[in-house]
Amino acid sequence: MKHPAPNKILILDYGSQFTQLIARRIRELGFYSYVLPGTSSIQRIEDFGAKAVILSGGPASVYEAGSPKPAPELWTYLDSKNLPVLGICYGMQLMVEHHGGRIKAADKREYGRMGVAVEHPCALFSGIRNFQAWMSHGDETSKLPNGFHLTARSAEGAVAAIAHEKKPLFGIQFHPEVTHTEKGAEILRNFLTGASGLKADWEMRSLIDTLVEKIKTEVPADAEVICALSGGVDSTVAATLVHRALGKRLHCIFVDTGLLRFEEGNRVMALFTEKLHLPVTRINAETRFLGKLAGVSDPERKRKIIGAEFIAVFDDAAKDLERTLGTKPSFLVQGTLYPDVIESSPAPSSGSAGATAHHSHTIKSHHNVGGLPEDLQFKLIEPFRDLFKDEVRGIGRELGVPSDFLERHPFPGPGLAVRILGEVTREAADTLRHADEIYIEMLKSEGLYSKIWQAMAILLPIKTVGVQGDGRTHKQVIALRAVTSSDGMTADFYPFDLGFLGRVSNRICNEVRGVNRVTYDITSKPPATIEWE
Numbered sequence: 001m002k003h004p005a006p007n008k009i010l011i012l013d014y015g016s017q018f019t020q021l022i023a024r025r026i027r028e029l030g031f032y033s034y035v036l037p038g039t040s041s042i043q044r045i046e047d048f049g050a051k052a053v054i055l056s057g058g059p060a061s062v063y064e065a066g067s068p069k070p071a072p073e074l075w076t077y078l079d080s081k082n083l084p085v086l087g088i089c090y091g092m093q094l095m096v097e098h099h100g101g102r103i104k105a106a107d108k109r110e111y112g113r114m115g116v117a118v119e120h121p122c123a124l125f126s127g128i129r130n131f132q133a134w135m136s137h138g139d140e141t142s143k144l145p146n147g148f149h150l151t152a153r154s155a156e157g158a159v160a161a162i163a164h165e166k167k168p169l170f171g172i173q174f175h176p177e178v179t180h181t182e183k184g185a186e187i188l189r190n191f192l193t194g195a196s197g198l199k200a201d202w203e204m205r206s207l208i209d210t211l212v213e214k215i216k217t218e219v220p221a222d223a224e225v226i227c228a229l230s231g232g233v234d235s236t237v238a239a240t241l242v243h244r245a246l247g248k249r250l251h252c253i254f255v256d257t258g259l260l261r262f263e264e265g266n267r268v269m270a271l272f273t274e275k276l277h278l279p280v281t282r283i284n285a286e287t288r289f290l291g292k293l294a295g296v297s298d299p300e301r302k303r304k305i306i307g308a309e310f311i312a313v314f315d316d317a318a319k320d321l322e323r324t325l326g327t328k329p330s331f332l333v334q335g336t337l338y339p340d341v342i343e344s345s346p347a348p349s350s351g352s353a354g355a356t357a358h359h360s361h362t363i364k365s366h367h368n369v370g371g372l373p374e375d376l377q378f379k380l381i382e383p384f385r386d387l388f389k390d391e392v393r394g395i396g397r398e399l400g401v402p403s404d405f406l407e408r409h410p411f412p413g414p415g416l417a418v419r420i421l422g423e424v425t426r427e428a429a430d431t432l433r434h435a436d437e438i439y440i441e442m443l444k445s446e447g448l449y450s451k452i453w454q455a456m457a458i459l460l461p462i463k464t465v466g467v468q469g470d471g472r473t474h475k476q477v478i479a480l481r482a483v484t485s486s487d488g489m490t491a492d493f494y495p496f497d498l499g500f501l502g503r504v505s506n507r508i509c510n511e512v513r514g515v516n517r518v519t520y521d522i523t524s525k526p527p528a529t530i531e532w533e
């Protein structure tokens with residue numbers, strides 16, 4: 001993609017869990033940032049044409065065989081362009097090692113919040129003296145590199161920051177990108193605007209114009225474009241953007257699997273047509289999906305069946321569209337995000353970046369149910385391939401997508417099928433929908449919805465004895481789940497006030513036919529997953 005702002009910042013990734021946070025902080029400061037693997041070829045780095053470079057942290061040790069290293073020509077290239085460089089943690093250690101300093105295993109690992117004192121004036125610490133910083137490292141600088149001096153020291157007496165005497169090279173042993181570091185954003189801003197002399201030149205609005213222009217140029221004037229709307233944030237915002245670029249040449253297909261939440265199909269259709277004016281065809285495929293799922297209880301089989309049926313339904317709809325238009329749409333819009341790109345890229349050959357990519361890849365393959373296969377023979381339009389979720393939300397807001405839609409909890413591709421334990425029937429789906437609606441509505445009305453990352457009701461395949469009115473009942477159980485999380489990889493159960501849970505339980509047992517008991521899931525992830533199947 002043509003990068004949208006001249007003052008581009010390149011982040012070379014050495015496997016830190018915080019690399020994406022660095023990218024996000026840089027964008028929050030008004031600069032366009034881009035992450036490449038730390039081992040990228042010099043050609044790839046030169047082609048990007050950064051105005052400043054950040055070397056990320058990482059869990060390896062620079063002195064270990066096989067630890068990830070930059071291309072051998074990197075430092076010559078950076079020198080020849082006099083490019084400002086900020087090395088963070090492992091990134092600083094690479095800088096130290098290359099310039100003749102020494103890194104060794106520290107006697108004591110520095111981990112957590114720690115005081116840092118600035119000892120020598122430095123552009124990075126302009127206006128900053130003492131602050132608390134987040135440390136996470138087991139190695140330390142035992143000999144300063146040639147031409148560098150120490151600029152800050154940790155409370156333990158270790159080297160916390162260095163700067164070159166003449167060149168714009170800076171190293172910090174702590175993590176300015178995490179919120180635990182006081183003045184972290186200020187230090188990054190000092191690097192970009194002070195030390196590097198760059199002016200912030202990136203904002204969401206200009207990005208929308210650039211993306212619209214790019215779509216207009218890349219899609220030939222006679223080409224038709226198709227998009228599968230899922231009712232999720234990414235595909236909705238992507239379709240809205242492409243619609244702005246191409247107007248009537250965009251054709252959206254919304255597959256209602258019958259496994260959506262209460263009134264979900266009608267609600268998202270109203271949003272698409274009345275609010276966003278997207279040209280969308282709704283395919284009511286409940287009978288098809290429930291037919292294929294009849295008699296199936298195994299979670300993995302359910303996922304596979306839904307995935308395959310989704311593709312079959314979409315394919316049929318695309319053929320119908322082709323007949324109506326008299327031509328085959330040649331482009332497909334997808335709401336792929338940058339983290340998806342990283343997660344599905346092949347693992348690098350060495351270093352921890354490989355482990356991260358591989359790990360994420362495994363998780364992804366489980367989550368892409370409801371996606372489309374690569375051999376559909378469309379050219380892809382993926383306007384958000386370089387962006388993060390919160391930025392897509394920002395674009396959505398600019399494009400007039402209502403914020404309550406943009407802030408919705410995640411919802412899995414296989415929908416309620418993985419929340420109905422055992423066989424999926426229309427009756428079970430209706431029962432669950434009703435209970436879920438009561439729960440979500442109460443979360444919203446009691447001001448809790450936005451504090452929670454994801455909440456759901458689950459229908460259990462067991463019956464328990466109860467007493468309602470004058471009689472004994474034998475009905476099903478609803479489990480409630482609510483978790484806080486930042487990315488869904490780990491999660492903590494939400495510590496509701498018991499009064500709230502009691503009120504939800506009362507309403508569900510009184511109003512939902514077939515349910516006489518409600519329980520709350522108090523398990524975090526790990527050991528449990530967020531979904532029950």
Ligand code: XMP
Nearest residue numbers: 366367369410411412413414488529530531
């Ligand atoms: P788990 O249950 O693995 O879920 O802890 C983590 C996050 O992923 C969502 N999830 C899915 N999303 N297709 C999806 O599109 C799936 O098959 C799927 N399974 C889980 C889940 O809702 C949570 O947000």
